[in-house]
Amino acid sequence: MDKQLNRRTFLSAGATLAGGLMLPAAHAAGSKERLRIGMIGTGMRGQVLLRELVRRDDVEVAALCDIEPIMLGRALAQVEKAGKPRPQTFGEDRDPHAYRRMLDTAKLDGVIIATPWELHAKMAIDAMQAKVAVGCEVVAGVTLQDHWDVLNTQRKTGTPYMLLENVCYRRDVLAVLQMVRAGLFGELVHLQGGYQHDLRAVKLNGGDPRQAVGGGVEFGAKGWSEAKWRTDHSVQRNGELYPSHGIGPCAMYTNINRGNCFTRINAFASKARGLHDYIVKQPGGASHPNAKAKFKLGDIVTTTLSCENGETILLQHDTSLPRPYSLGFRVQGTDGLWMDLNHSIHIEGVSKPHQWEDFKAYQDKFEHPLWRAHAEKAAGAGHGGMDFFVIHAFIEALKAQAPMPIDIYDAITWSAITPLSEQSIAQGFQTLDFPDFTDGKWRTRKPIFGFDGRY
Template sequence: MKRRDFLLAGAALGASVLLPSTPARAARRRVRLGMIGTGMRGQVLLRELLRRDDVEVVALCDVEPIMLKRALDMAAKAGKPAPKAYGEDGDVHAYRRLLQQRGLDGVIIATPWEWHAPMAIEAMQAKVAVGCEVVAGITLQDHWDVLETQLRTGTPYMLLENVCYRRDVMAALQMVRAGLFGELVHLQAGYQHDLRAVKFNSGDPDEPYGSGVEFGPKAWSEARWRTEHSVRRNGELYPSHGIGPCAMYTGINRGNRFTHINAFASKARGLHEYTVAKSGGTVHPSTRVQFKLGDVVTTTLACANGETILLQHDTSLPRPYSLGFRVQGTRGLWMDVNRSIHIEGRSPPHAWEPFQAYQDQFDHPLWRKYAAQAEGAGHGGMDYFVIHAFVEALKAQAPMPIDIYDAVTWSAITPLSEQSIAEGYRTLEFPDFTRGLWRSRKPIFAFDASY
């Protein structure tokens, strides 16, 4: 067999053996979903739900009337029945009434981070399946509580990490499974995204990005709640975009696990300089804030099988967007910053090749099947796939492709990195959320042609 044919055959075999087992229960044809949080992120996900014939959006909840109305208008424009609305009275616990609505199969949670754990816990207690936006919780205890609730109730939980469905990321997964990189040794990724204009605005709902230097109650959208995390916390605050694909490449929780973690933080300068420049020399309260979050936070993880993973959180300085993926093994590496790859014996010696030809060759079956449907969806199509995966798994009553163990393991990097920095950059043991099951659990993140 030629080497190229061998690699392709290996990729196909790798996908086939990683599929979830056929569920014993009969599949549903349609699911009835609610959504908690109809802000700008929620509306992106709502659009994907409204596009589907197998989903009925029956309930929406938000305490911000403007956003709730916009979401209801989206349903009307899509020609769908009006969902029942909760939260118009400003009750921050209105979501509890939504969870009591009869016939609810699942709920999408797209609220500020601090609400994710309590809302997910109450949904699972109500036997309502959860599709939760990242992150899974704030404190380490949050993550144990979410995990224990899922295990006790058996209610499905999926972390809606869309980057796992990015086209090049999925092609790289095919290459890893095919052995193209040899044995994996080191990986890198991160959240490297200039969020200064997201963290501050004027408070005008129609100008949510970069229109001023307000944050907190006077601001709008993410600036109302997200910026406060930069004021009082110092750590890897948003790990799942980077660690999700790396964890899948290395089989974390499925034959491998994180064993140790440490983190370092640079000085904090970017947000202060931004507010000073944006306020035009005037003295604004935001210019006097002491931001705790280091401009660049670097986190290192060690794995049981010997790999190392480096993450960087970089959201307060001017820079182009990049997640900085690097997958490196004994036979070559891929880097997404320059969209390049080098495979020993295949690439010219000591030279990069363009990644596109490899991506085309190893394009994942999901993208080959659903690329047309994903066109126009948020984040280059990724949002179509993550919603599709949640809905299809819920309909089939099959395991969630990004499950509870994935969710808490990836998200717990945040409180652990905070602890490491606070304790003088100390290396910590990483908790085993699977309690030893990682040794026998089989990979299910194969993305078969169904979902």
């Protein structure tokens, strides 16, 4: 990039570069125009994704499965309100294997899995073996063996699998992807991201189905929604429990599994204080039985990864202390950097020396083709529109019988950071080799994410 460009010329050139990166979509001869989609898990997250499904004319929500009657009822009401036909339902008998009956009998093209983390791997494996394409909420598995099992099943069956990582579709994240591919930051050197979100009132609530956030300090059997299952992971595990929000965009920027790969990983965990302090500070909390609970998850978990092409990536997991929400993105190269926390960018030769510029003008000029095409459709969708895009990508790729933009190798590589970080911490913060889940295919695979103007 010519360092003598002034700011106006630079931004104008950037818009041209950004628009020119879109490649045509690939279509298969057997593409379908309308899909029968099922959903396993109709809790709060499932209902957000269901909203995106029922407003599409190319999707029939054919079946819903949940063993919690309240949530299944809410999902059915959502479908009815959208004016769509009532889907088949499974799980009213609270049979934990009801989803298998759905896979066997509902004649589905695809299924959305939006259940607790520990169920994802088995459900995805069963769906792929039934030849039902999988759109799986994060994470792909819990143990390292889970990840190998999911990967090996996908390889054996050939069934499409996409990890539904919505942050890859965040508006600024996709604009930065355009900038990276246009070379604005020069050669990438270091990236950061994470999941920094105060979840204390999510992990601990009053167990009331009418109030999923706050209202008490219950978890486990007496909790409701995520407090019923997610908090147990904080009791039993210590590691980077939720890596894909941070690593997904960083992996796309650095072409992980497509010309680059992770080589080494280590993780450090702080002491655990936040959840206990939250409990004892609530009314009656000091005398509540959960005040004696022992939480294993460090309040701040810091994970570092090295890449074959020389970049380093830092992730931070921070969900048990008071803080505003932030994913903490930083993309830094030989010609400048972007940071999402202060919505700022600095490009050498364009920005004033040693000064930040506001990111808004750059984001507008480097708007990704997906957002240019679908911003109106995404308006009002969950998480600032990201949920529209992640469902849109899964459906469009499945209709076209095209490669999933976040495919099995991405899913397994990103999600396996969790058990590897747990192993590193348990072994005294040891640095470990990162497995090559692609068996060397990363050397020849080509980047596809974000090039297609439809998904």
